[in-house]
Amino acid sequence: MAKAPSAPASATDITAATTAARPSDALTRAQKLELFYWMRLTRSLEEKLVNLYRQTKVVGGLFRSLGQEADAVGSAFALGRRDIMSPLIRNLGAMLVKGATPLEVLKQYMAKEDSPTRGRELNIHFGDTDRGFIGQISPLGDMVPVMSGVTLTFKMRKEDRVGLVFVGEGATSTGAFHEGINFAGVQRLPLVVVVENNGYAYSTPTAKQSAVKHFVDKAIGYGIAGEQADGNDVLAVYDAVKRAVDRARGGGGVTLVELITFRRRGHAEHDNQSYVPTGQIEEWEKHNDPLDRYLHVLKTEYAATDAEIQAMYDRIQSEIDAATDEAEKSGTPHPLDSLVGVYADPPSEQPLWFRRDAADNDAYGAERPESWGTWNVTKGSAS
Amino acid sequence: MPAEITYLEAIREALFEEMERDENVFCLGEDIGAFGGAFKVTEGLMAKFGESRVIDSPISEIAIVGAAAGAGHMGMRPVVEMQFIDFIANAYDMLTNYVATARYRAFLPCPMVVRGPSGGYVRGGPFHSQNPEAGFIHTPGLKVVYPSTAEDAKGLMKAAIRDEDCVLFFEHKYLYRRIKGVMPAGDHVVPIGKARIAREGTDVSIITYAATVYKALEAAEQLAEHGISVEVLDLRTLAPLDDEAIIATVKKTNRLLIVHEDTRTGGIAGEITARVSESCFEWLDAPILRVTAADIPLPYSPPLEDYVLPQTADIVRAIRRLASY
Numbered sequence: 186m187a188k189a190p191s192a193p194a195s196a197t198d199i200t201a202a203t204t205a206a207r208p209s210d211a212l213t214r215a216q217k218l219e220l221f222y223w224m225r226l227t228r229s230l231e232e233k234l235v236n237l238y239r240q241t242k243v244v245g246g247l248f249r250s251l252g253q254e255a256d257a258v259g260s261a262f263a264l265g266r267r268d269i270m271s272p273l274i275r276n277l278g279a280m281l282v283k284g285a286t287p288l289e290v291l292k293q294y295m296a297k298e299d300s301p302t303r304g305r306e307l308n309i310h311f312g313d314t315d316r317g318f319i320g321q322i323s324p325l326g327d328m329v330p331v332m333s334g335v336t337l338t339f340k341m342r343k344e345d346r347v348g349l350v351f352v353g354e355g356a357t358s359t360g361a362f363h364e365g366i367n368f369a370g371v372q373r374l375p376l377v378v379v380v381e382n383n384g385y386a387y388s389t390p391t392a393k394q395s396a397v398k399h400f401v402d403k404a405i406g407y408g409i410a411g412e413q414a415d416g417n418d419v420l421a422v423y424d425a426v427k428r429a430v431d432r433a434r435g436g437g438g439v440t441l442v443e444l445i446t447f448r449r450r451g452h453a454e455h456d457n458q459s460y461v462p463t464g465q466i467e468e469w470e471k472h473n474d475p476l477d478r479y480l481h482v483l484k485t486e487y488a489a490t491d492a493e494i495q496a497m498y499d500r501i502q503s504e505i506d507a508a509t510d511e512a513e514k515s516g517t518p519h520p521l522d523s524l525v526g527v528y529a530d531p532p533s534e535q536p537l538w539f540r541r542d543a544a545d546n547d548a549y550g551a552e553r554p555e556s557w558g559t560w561n562v563t564k565g566s567a568s
Numbered sequence: 569m570p571a572e573i574t575y576l577e578a579i580r581e582a583l584f585e586e587m588e589r590d591e592n593v594f595c596l597g598e599d600i601g602a603f604g605g606a607f608k609v610t611e612g613l614m615a616k617f618g619e620s621r622v623i624d625s626p627i628s629e630i631a632i633v634g635a636a637a638g639a640g641h642m643g644m645r646p647v648v649e650m651q652f653i654d655f656i657a658n659a660y661d662m663l664t665n666y667v668a669t670a671r672y673r674a675f676l677p678c679p680m681v682v683r684g685p686s687g688g689y690v691r692g693g694p695f696h697s698q699n700p701e702a703g704f705i706h707t708p709g710l711k712v713v714y715p716s717t718a719e720d721a722k723g724l725m726k727a728a729i730r731d732e733d734c735v736l737f738f739e740h741k742y743l744y745r746r747i748k749g750v751m752p753a754g755d756h757v758v759p760i761g762k763a764r765i766a767r768e769g770t771d772v773s774i775i776t777y778a779a780t781v782y783k784a785l786e787a788a789e790q791l792a793e794h795g796i797s798v799e800v801l802d803l804r805t806l807a808p809l810d811d812e813a814i815i816a817t818v819k820k821t822n823r824l825l826i827v828h829e830d831t832r833t834g835g836i837a838g839e840i841t842a843r844v845s846e847s848c849f850e851w852l853d854a855p856i857l858r859v860t861a862a863d864i865p866l867p868y869s870p871p872l873e874d875y876v877l878p879q880t881a882d883i884v885r886a887i888r889r890l891a892s893y
Contacts, residue, residue, distance in 0.1 A: 319641065322665055361631075529732035
């Protein structure tokens with residue numbers, strides 16, 4: 186059974202949710218159309234990735250954000266250019282808003298040599314601090330402490346910058362989440378912690394994750410502000426996160442923002458969601474799709490025309506097609522690149538002896554004749 | 569002639585000098601500010617550099633290590649204190665999954681130091697005596713140093729703070745106030761990755777580090793009276809290991825004893841043994857022996873702790889066995 190998004194809970198400081206002025210009122214019509222563009226781009230790019238996954242061109246797992254595009258896009262849209270965000274696996278849309286390109290995402294999924302991580306990491310685990318997003322890691326909750334350090338730096342340097350970290354409702358159960366948000370709260374750091382409550386952590390339903398009814402209530406325990414919003418209403422998301430970003434920028438410290446949404450695909454594409462009650466997914470798809478809802482708003486309240494929307498679809502399609510063609514042309518990494526860059530010094534590890542041939546000896550120096558060893562210890566040790 | 573200072577004071581001096589030299593260096597840890605830390609390593613830092621650069625944290629090892637990584641990404645050079653190095657286990661995920669991989673997977677630098685009082689011989693019991701270095705030596709992306717002298721404590725701390733990657737800095741609490749040294753003049757930096765000959769010898773080599781360097785030196789002194797010349801190599805850095813120095817001493821004496829205070833199974837002695845076997849097997853005249861702690865959580869009571877940890881007499885016994893092989 187689909188559940189309507191809950192009403193704001195009785196957490197600290199969520200009175201703003203009921204005040205008249207909405208931050209999104211200040212967005213231009215063009216910006217409001219742009220929000221739809223990013224959501225549609227996210228969905229279309231993921232649909233392309235599904236095709237590539239089925240062709241085995243995506244060599245690892247594929248993670249969808251179907252039905253959650255509004256929470257990712259609306260949140261990132263509330264950030265300034267120099268603000269830094271740490272996305273999670275369902276936040277492709279947020280990364281696109283922050284400047285990640287479809288070409289990068291395609292190359293990354295296809296493990297290409299010129300992908301953002303040169304084939305070292307999977308899916309959307311990549312970042313660029315200049316554009317303002319930091320790559321996540323798989324252990325959940327870890328990015329909360331890391332982003333507390335990023336925003337601690339903003340505070341120490343008196344920079345007018347804000348950090349935003351996405352976590353799922355599942356990650357709120359981790360020690361890292363607790364320690365990170367508590368530390369950020371104590372230090373009154375300019376950090377927004379977005380908890381995407383999408384109903385499931387892999388197969389574990391929210392009810393088995395926490396005894397709290399509303400994750401926003403956790404804000405009370407940390408002495409920080411809380412906001413709760415309908416995660417499938419992109420303008421409501423923008424409003425809640427923008428208030429939190431403004432609060433952070435103004436010296437008001439950390440805000441926990443709970444966005445209520447629903448994960449319509451499995452944890453990854455291999456997951457058949459057998460654990461989801463019959464009809465629940467269809468219910469959200471039919472009645473609470475963030476793109477359908479926002480398209481209706483754009484048409485009825487902002488007079489978006491079919492021609493405008495079609496032009497956007499066409500633009501997205503051609504961008505993705507062009508990026509796919511280009512990504513497919515890229516090569517795979519050279520195996521020896523695997524040895525490079527574990528440390529700044531030394532810049533590269535050396536090939537193990539059973540992986541060496543004469544050409545490697547030219548590059549790394551021949552092994553000593555008496556040695557079957559792994560290490561190239563030549564100086565002063567001739568036999 | 570400059571005065572001698574303790575191993576602990578040498579670390580503090582390095583922190584002072586580096587914080588003065590580089591405004592990006594800051595300290596983060598539990599009770600390190602006004603209180604000066606459980607062992608007073610950071611005493612005086614807050615008075616000198618202020619609360620914004622000497623940050624008292626909640627009891628949150630995950631948070632402070634993670635925050636150090638985030639600050640490192642932004643160009644800061646954090647020095648994190650573990651109140652006791654035993655508690656670094658709480659931050660194991662953050663160090664091994666996040667920090668150690670950041671440069672490789674995401675090209676994100678983590679120029680940070682995690683330091684803390686380590687080791688036993690102090691009646692500290694199971695949670696204030698540990699030597700957890702082996703798990704981190706095993707993790708690509710981390711560097712591990714563990715000095716035995718006051719001079720090295722200062723010089724390696726300065727090198728660790730200036731390193732572009734995360735350095736775990738183990739401080740032996742038994743040595744904190746027992747060991748003294750005269751600091752070399754000027755900007756004294758000891759390079760990471762270089763071992764030190766603590767005593768020259770010709771018959772048997774001991775490879776060791778931290779507090780057991782002194783047990784090895786005592787043993788060498790005793791054995792010299794019996795005509796056995798022992799060389800003692802102080803590793804100083806455990807990751808990366810100084811293979812050249814290890815191989816050089818083995819080739820010189822052809823007999824090797826490895827001594828560490830860490831437990832036996834999975835300790836670094838096994839790794840050194842493998843490297844020597846792979847690189848200079850035919851130079852050995854005897855099997856490689858190890859004197860280590862027993863595979864036991866470290867007990868509190870003196871007779872128990874003394875029995876579990878390596879002692880000078882154990883080293884003497886092992887050297888005699890090697891010398892007569």
